[in-house]
Amino acid sequence: MLRRVLIANRGEIAVRVLRSCQRLGIEAVLAASDADLDSVPARLSDAVIRLGPAAPGDSYLSVDAVIGAAVAAGADAIHPGYGFLSENPALARACAAAGIVFIGPSAGQLEAVGDKLTARRHATAAGLPVAEGGEVASPGDAVGLAAAIGFPVLVKAVGGGGGRGLRPVARPDALAGTVELAMAEAAAAFGDSRVYLERYLPSGRHVEVQLLGDGRTVIHLGDRDCSVQRRYQKLIEEAPAPLLGDELREAIRRSAVAFGEHLRYRGAGTVEFLVEPESDAFYFLEMNARIQVEHPVTEAVCGLDLVAEQIWIAEGNPLRIGQSAVTLAGHAIECRINAEDWTDGFRPTPGTVTTAAFPAGPGIRVDTHVQAGTTVPPWYDSLLAKLVVSGRDRAEALTRLRAALARCQIDGVPTTLGMHERVAAAPEFAVGGVDTAFLGRLLQPEPAAGGRRG
Amino acid sequence: MELTSEDVRDILRLLDDLPYSELRLETARFRLSLRRAAGGWTQQTEVLADATVAVADVAAAAAGPGPEADGAEMPAVAEVPAVAEVPAVAEDGDSLVEVRAPLLGTFYRAPRPGAPPFVTVGSQVTPDTVVCIIETMKLMNSVIAGARGTVAAILLDNAQFADQGTVLMRIRQPA
Numbered sequence: 001m002l003r004r005v006l007i008a009n010r011g012e013i014a015v016r017v018l019r020s021c022q023r024l025g026i027e028a029v030l031a032a033s034d035a036d037l038d039s040v041p042a043r044l045s046d047a048v049i050r051l052g053p054a055a056p057g058d059s060y061l062s063v064d065a066v067i068g069a070a071v072a073a074g075a076d077a078i079h080p081g082y083g084f085l086s087e088n089p090a091l092a093r094a095c096a097a098a099g100i101v102f103i104g105p106s107a108g109q110l111e112a113v114g115d116k117l118t119a120r121r122h123a124t125a126a127g128l129p130v131a132e133g134g135e136v137a138s139p140g141d142a143v144g145l146a147a148a149i150g151f152p153v154l155v156k157a158v159g160g161g162g163g164r165g166l167r168p169v170a171r172p173d174a175l176a177g178t179v180e181l182a183m184a185e186a187a188a189a190f191g192d193s194r195v196y197l198e199r200y201l202p203s204g205r206h207v208e209v210q211l212l213g214d215g216r217t218v219i220h221l222g223d224r225d226c227s228v229q230r231r232y233q234k235l236i237e238e239a240p241a242p243l244l245g246d247e248l249r250e251a252i253r254r255s256a257v258a259f260g261e262h263l264r265y266r267g268a269g270t271v272e273f274l275v276e277p278e279s280d281a282f283y284f285l286e287m288n289a290r291i292q293v294e295h296p297v298t299e300a301v302c303g304l305d306l307v308a309e310q311i312w313i314a315e316g317n318p319l320r321i322g323q324s325a326v327t328l329a330g331h332a333i334e335c336r337i338n339a340e341d342w343t344d345g346f347r348p349t350p351g352t353v354t355t356a357a358f359p360a361g362p363g364i365r366v367d368t369h370v371q372a373g374t375t376v377p378p379w380y381d382s383l384l385a386k387l388v389v390s391g392r393d394r395a396e397a398l399t400r401l402r403a404a405l406a407r408c409q410i411d412g413v414p415t416t417l418g419m420h421e422r423v424a425a426a427p428e429f430a431v432g433g434v435d436t437a438f439l440g441r442l443l444q445p446e447p448a449a450g451g452r453r454g
Numbered sequence: 455m456e457l458t459s460e461d462v463r464d465i466l467r468l469l470d471d472l473p474y475s476e477l478r479l480e481t482a483r484f485r486l487s488l489r490r491a492a493g494g495w496t497q498q499t500e501v502l503a504d505a506t507v508a509v510a511d512v513a514a515a516a517a518g519p520g521p522e523a524d525g526a527e528m529p530a531v532a533e534v535p536a537v538a539e540v541p542a543v544a545e546d547g548d549s550l551v552e553v554r555a556p557l558l559g560t561f562y563r564a565p566r567p568g569a570p571p572f573v574t575v576g577s578q579v580t581p582d583t584v585v586c587i588i589e590t591m592k593l594m595n596s597v598i599a600g601a602r603g604t605v606a607a608i609l610l611d612n613a614q615f616a617d618q619g620t621v622l623m624r625i626r627q628p629a
Binding site: 030040045057072189348355358361365373378379406 | 458459462463466488491492493494495496497498499500501502503504505506507508557558559560565566567569584587590591593594596613
């Protein structure tokens, strides 16, 4: 039984985690950087520990600072949220060494899925379909492999993930240059210059399965569709994935559980797949070994509190429910409201929020960390709020979404609200089952290359 | 303990049966305003309580600033063309092109702490050469030279904060 949890994160997920802690009677101590000492999660938590300067490398990304904060707070566990150190095996290991519970999978499991080539090997071993591809040691190497795969190919960073470190290549003559650039950028972004190639499906759908495991048993809580993306970053997610045949849906869910079982997975995690709509073929993409941004849509259809389940599992308990007890009902859609100017290439827009009004009522949930006066610092990601609507079916959820979006008002910084209204009004989205190229088509003409000018 | 969304839902359930279109609730710790507008309810919540900051300060002693302290965070990588100025003319007739910060953020000369910098004064660059990174909201923006020539000056220190449009470097273009 955990008594005091250190939340090593910020923003809406910090608020989300501390709400569950407080509901469970667990003290929530927030580890906050200098930029976040006065944030909404800081005001809501039972206590705040200063983690370090605003720059993430000195605070939220520092294993030493986070462990130091947990020890100073007398916390018996750390919840890492998502991003930052949430999937870093070094934090999981440092927790073990300090006698602190890491609310997440084991360090070995984090390693198995964090290296995307290792994850591919595990997927193959577990019998999952993976897209043709493999590691490239040098730009020259890539030519032969790409020829064998066939163009277009996707250059992916081994240390990437979450949609980061990806570059599509359409033609052979652009390959070597792109691989070279991707290696340099991967080194910059992930501290690991290794890249690999995969067959690129420009118009696939992104479908993922939520897993819960206790180290012995693995169950799924249904699927989500996250195909509304821009530059591989998800903007709208829904559960369940619309217009998926029963057989295909079942096969995808079975594959995800097989992957979790192969790893003897412990905690909450998500297995991501790319689905080729024409052929109903699907491929393993990666596993995210943490709570995900879009977890509320799953909570809305399965009725579970996933953070509470994470805590329950971290306390060493076996899963509270078996697969047959999981009931999925209704439909939920989530919009990520980001501090970005979607009319200007989704330029990040730090600043100060002057108004934050959100819809309320049946079937509406808003997870946010902003209120009037909240500053949006340039140091961290741009997520301001998640608007989650649910209904008995997708049509009802979509009707509610349109009405709810109209009642959202955020002033002070440009946001992606207008883009969400565009999507919610689009006939293609109303039909359901859009592919990852949908948003780009909808927002055309995109600002010309080189659009971000000051 | 503040109001949860479940609490707000319960309050709304009560209000739905009453002829009111607005509710304001203020305590020492929070302020809630509910308003019935076209199409449904709107809420504005403000947490007023100050944060309880513990005295303990555990700021990391290690890890100097860098775009990536330990490889854990996986920032997005975007390519942002630098905002090149109208070339100025150097004394010898070569033109100087300014490389400006395309957006505000932290200026990094190297891909990661300890790695060699992308360029130094005297480096030959082409328009596509990545000369630095500007990190904004987890987005690692590779800044490209935008001109062919030689790096003539680097005007910011590593890890310095740059406003949008700040001149980061000058590139000397042969006449």
